[in-house]
Amino acid sequence: MSYDDEIKFRVGAEKEAVKILDELRVGGVNISQLAREGFQEKLREAVSDDDRIRIYEMYDEGEIDEDVARVFLGDDLDRMGEEIHQFEDVHNDVDDRAGDDLEEREER
Secondary structure, three states: OOOOOOOOOOOOHHHHHHHHHHHHOOOOOOHHHHHHHHHHHHHHHHOOHHHHHHHHHHHHOOOOOHHHHHHHHOOHHHHHHHHHHHHHHHHHHHHHHHHHHHHHHHHO
C-alpha cells in the first residue's frame, strides 16, 4: 500500500449525517479530514499495548516513518521516547555506580 492508495468503505446513515452537518456549518465540513481523524482514532483503539511497543520499536529502528508511527501512537510517540531515554539514563547511572563500587573494592 502507498500513500496514494484509497481506502473505501460503504456508508449509509453516516453519509446522510455528514450531509446534514455540512449544511449546518457555515463553510461546510472537510469530509476527508473528518474521515481521516476518525480512522486514526479507531486505529489507535484497535492496537494493543504489545502492538504499541512493537510499533515504537519499528519507528525507533527506522522500519516505519514517524508519520506512520504517529498515526498509531499520536502524542504518545513523544512520551514513549522520553520514557525510554529516562530508563536508559537510570540504567547507565546504575551501571556507572556499580563500576565505581567494583573499583573501590578492588583498591582495598
